[in-house]
Amino acid sequence: MAHRGVAIFMITTTPVIARHSILNPDGTLVKGAKPKVGDQLLLDMLRWMLMxxxxxxxxxxxxxxxxxxxxSPTxxxxxxxxxSAMALDPARDWIVPQYRELMAVxxxxYPLERLAAIGMGRITEATRIPDGVNVLPTQVALAAQLPHATGLAWGLKLQKKDSVVATYIGDGGSSEGDFHEALNLAGVLRAPVVFFLQNNQWAISTPRRSQTATPSFALRAxxxxxxxxxxxxxxxxxxxxVATEAVQRARAGDGPTLIESITYRMSFHNTTDNPSLYEDPTERDEARQRDPxxxxxxxxxLRGLWSEERDGETRASVRAEIDAALESAATFPSPEPSHLFEHVYAELPKRVRRQRAELLGQGTES
Ligand SMILES: Cc1ncc(C[n+]2csc(CCOP(=O)(O)OP(=O)(O)O)c2C)c(N)n1
Ligand SMILES: [Mg+2]
Known part of the structure; x- marks a missing residue:
């Protein structure tokens, strides 16, 4: 096709992108796959998944x-x-989360007891992320965390640190403008950031097919x-x-990667949602066959590394750890109205001081 002497090529076929897999649903390895994971690391991964x-x-x-x-369950x-989380080094890498990756943080x-305390509404102390924990706060405003991730990665690069930022986003969140802005800038700056897109096929009740016409979210990169x-x-x-390779690329100065992790949300969006109103139950049944x-x-x-006994012991130790975290979470203080004004400003601006005085019934502080 020619237009004013310029050749224009049209893409008529759908570009194909390879989907990585190593472990079949029946527990065997995909033909030719050679996992680079030792036995202990795989056992640790399973314990985190059970947790x-x-x-x-x-x-x-x-x-x-x-x-x-x-x-919101995982x-x-x-x-x-x-x-994805285990490909990171907590001592130098950062996580900029969304809200569906609790065990990653x-x-x-990030101590589980603090996250549990937030869940229980005991937010005042618990929302303070301990010094040295390289995690940003949970983000519910979809994709708003992505520009932060790119900015953080750019800052780390300017400081010549060898740190990498991993950030999470959903299939739905990837339709937001912030997604485009953050990925575009990260590409221009070759920022050390890994965009980890969990395509769980749903954005509350909006199915993946209504989310985008692209055949692959990964193609957008x-x-x-x-x-x-x-x-x-x-x-x-x-x-x-794939996460380890993306982290290595970022650390080596080769810039960002977009990973589309193709999965399935095997529960409700969150505890306010009822998927039986919109989800075809056969889809969920099929997903169960692919349980991670x-x-x-x-x-x-199959490899003789797991038994019923080991299963029972591992689950019992995970339950004990969770019980301890929940018990400790229940001792965090409940918020007071005055706490609304804390932990944001080092020194409260005049307007906010006035609002605090009004709320607390202390007259009108000027
Ligand atoms: C900017 C913005 N718009 C709408 C919402 C309401 N909302 C909360 S979660 C959600 C669906 C998100 O789906 P997805 O990005 O696929 O993530 P998932 O919940 O599936 O992990 C929506 C629309 C929001 N939180 N923020
Ligand atoms: Mg989703």
Whole structure:
């Protein structure tokens, strides 16, 4: 096709992007796959995945008893969350989270008791992230965390640190303008950031097919000038491998990567949602066949590294750890109205001082 002497090429075929996978749903390895994960590391991954699932059950039960606030489970996405987080070095790398990757930030050093206390509404002390924990606060405003991630990565690069930033986003959140702005700038700056997109097929009740016309979220990276990869998000070994490669690229100064982790939300969006109103139950049944935890257990069992006894012991120790965190969370102080004004400004501006005085009934401070 020619237009004023300029050749215009039209892309008529859908570009293809390879989807990485290592572990089959039956626990065997994909033909030719050579996982670079030692036995102990895989056992640690499984423990974190079980911790995520068991915490989901506990938090949902507490919410139903009126003891916990709105909660978004990770259920079904444990391999995606744990595999990506374990590719990071908590001592120097950063996580800029969304809200569906609880165990990623816990594994990175954010104490579970504090996150549980926030869930219980005991927010005043608990929201303070301890010094030295390289995690930014949970972000509910979709994609608003991504420009922060790019800015943080740029700052670390300017300081000549060898740190990498990993940030999480959902399929739905990737339709926000902030997604485009953050990825575009990260590409221009070659910022050391990994964009980890959990495509769990749902944005509350909006299915993936209504979210975008692109055949692959990962393909979008080409438009920003850096690599995009697809991975089976229910395969912890594959997620860990692509995340490790992306972290290495970023650390080496080669810039960002967009990872699309293809998974399935095996629960409600959060405790206020009822998916039976919009989800085809056969889809959920199919997803159960690809359960990310069962897959690792089958694999370890085939290799003689897992038994019923070990399963029972691991779950008991995870439950004890969660119980201790929940017990400690319940001792955090409940918020007072005055706390609304704390932990934001070093020195309160006049307007905010006036509002505080008004709320606390202390007359009108000028
Ligand atoms: C800017 C903005 N718009 C709308 C919402 C309401 N909202 C909260 S979660 C959500 C769906 C997000 O879906 P996705 O990005 O796929 O993440 P998931 O919850 O599936 O992990 C929506 C629309 C919001 N929090 N922020
Ligand atoms: Mg989603």
């Amino acid at each position: 995520s699932r068991i915490y989901d059950e506990r938090a949902i039960a507490l919410q139903r008893q009126g003891l916990y606030g709105v909660f 259920l079904g996405q444990e391999a995606s969350v744990v595999g 816990v594994r990175h050093g 080409a438009g920003y000038g850096f690599p995009g990869v697809e991975v089976d998000g229910n395969d912890v070994l594959a997620v860990y491998q 935890i069962d897959r690792v257990i089958k694999h370890l069992t």
